[in-house]
Amino acid sequence: MNKLINYAITPVLCAFLVIMAVVVVVKQQKIDDLSHQLDLAHKTAEARKGLVEEARLLQKALDLSPVRTVTVTAYNPTTDQCDDDPLIAASMRKVRAGTIAVSRDLFDQGWVFGRKVRIEGYGIFEINDLMNKRFTKRVDIFMWDEDQARQFGKKNVKVALLEI
Known part of the structure; x- marks a missing residue:
């Protein structure tokens, strides 16, 4: 009977482990996607900051006309x-x-x-x-x-x- 229980439980545990492994992989992919999106957001913010500074310097140059x-x-x-x-x-x-x-x-x-x-x-x-x-x-x-x-x-x- 013990062997019967082990044979019945083992496939269920294996299936559970496979499902958990898939869930972990999917979650890791989501984390990687979110990290990539965050990196892009930071780079976009830096680029916008650079554009704003460039626009400010151009305006200042126009104001400095002799x-x-x-x-x-x-x-x-x-x-x-x-x-x-x-x-x-x-x-x-x-x-x-x-x-x-x-x-x-x-x-x-x-x-x-x-x-x-x-x-x-x-x-x-x-x-x-x-x-x-x-x-x-x-x-x-x-x-x-x-x-x-x-x-x-x-x-x-x-x-x-x-x-x-």
């Missing part, structure tokens, strides 16, 4: 237009004719102290001062005479950052 149309105004050495010491520019140099102040967005893009700028129709100026944070895409020409600055007004003009 020629732009900006708002050009004029300012005087008065405390209501400058800070407590209107005769000293942000560059720590004394203000003088030929000085300009630039908005901080331009400054952050390389329009820094000491660089020369050509303002169409007005000449070449040196960046020595910064404008208030509220202004963007703007250049302010220093003038000693307040009436002359008022007459200058506000204009949209092409300006070029020079490489001299």
Whole structure:
């Protein structure tokens, strides 16, 4: 009787083991597929990240064009237009004719102290001062005479950052 039970149980156990082996193989294939999909998702995310960075750099390159149309105004050495010491520019140099102040967005893009700028129709100026944070895409020409600055007004003009 024991032998009969062994003969009956052995094929069932063998079938069970074969089924379990098949289940293990199928599960391993699913795990491999999921691992492959995860790898692809990571590679896709990295590729997208690279594309976003490339697009950001291209946009920055476009923003760094040395020629732009900006708002050009004029300012005087008065405390209501400058800070407590209107005769000293942000560059720590004394203000003088030929000085300009630039908005901080331009400054952050390389329009820094000491660089020369050509303002169409007005000449070449040196960046020595910064404008208030509220202004963007703007250049302010220093003038000693307040009436002359008022007459200058506000204009949209092409300006070029020079490489001299």
